[in-house]
C-alpha cells in the first residue's frame with residue numbers, strides 16, 4: 001500500500017515527491033544562513049493550516065512575533081491561526097539558557113523537551129511539527145555524543161508524537177558544523193537550500209539530498 005503523503009507547501013517540490021512528505025516521518029531542511037529554511041518551514045505549516053490541520057512551531061533563534069511579522073510581509077497571515085489556536089508557536093530558547101529542562105554539561109534534557117512538546121501537540125491535536133532550528137536539541141560538548149543525542153531525539157519524537165515533522169539545520173559550506181551529517185542519517189529525507197551566483201546576482205536552489213520511500217534522481221530543483 002502506498003504511504004499517505006503530506007504536502008510540503010511547495011507545489012513544485014510536491015510533484016517531485018509523489019505528493020509530498022510521508023505522513024508521520026521526519027525531514028530536515030538544511031542550508032546556510034538566510035537561504036530560506038524558516039520560509040520553507042512556514043510553507044509546510046501553512047499548507048496544513050489551510051486544510052484545517054493544526055500545527056506546532058518551535059523556534060529557538062527568532063521570537064514568534066518576529067516570525068509572524070516576517071511571514072506577513074510575504075502575505076501569509078499566521079496571526080489569525082495563532083489566535084484561533086490552530087497554530088501554537090513556542091520560543092524554546094529557555095531550554096538552552098539555564099531554565100526549564102536546561103542544558104547540562106551532558107547536553108540538553110531531551111526527555112523533558114520532547115514530553116513538553118508532546119503535551120502541546122496533544123492539546124491542539126497537531127498533525128505537523130516544525131523545529132527551527134533543531135541543532136540545539138542535539139548539541140553536546142562532546143562531538144561523539146551528538147549522534148547519540150540525535151538518535152535519542154528522533155526516537156523520542158516518533159514514540160511520543162504522531163506528527164509529520166520538519167526540522168531546520170544550519171549548514172555552512174565554508175565551515176561545516178561538527179554535527180553536519182548526523183541529522184541526515186536519522187531522518188527520512190533531507191532538503192538542501194542554497195543561494196548560488198547567477199548573472200551577477202543570486203538565485204535560490206533546492207536539492208533533494210535524500211528521500212526514503214520516494215524514487216528521486218539526485219538533482220538540483222526549483
Ligand SMILES: Nc1ncnc2c1ncn2[C@@H]1O[C@H](COP(=O)(O)OP(=O)(O)OP(=O)(O)O)[C@@H](O)[C@H]1O
Nearest residue numbers: 031032033034035036037038039040061074170204
Ligand atoms: N522561496 C522564497 N521566495 C522569496 N523569498 C524568500 C524565499 N525563501 C526565503 N526568502 C527570503 O529570504 C530571506 C531569508 O529567509 P529565511 O529567514 O527563511 O532564511 P533562513 O535560512 O531561515 O535564515 P536564518 O539562517 O537566518 O535562520 C527572507 O527575507 C525571506 O523573505
Ligand SMILES: [Mg+2]
Nearest residue numbers: 037038039132
Ligand atoms: Mg531561519
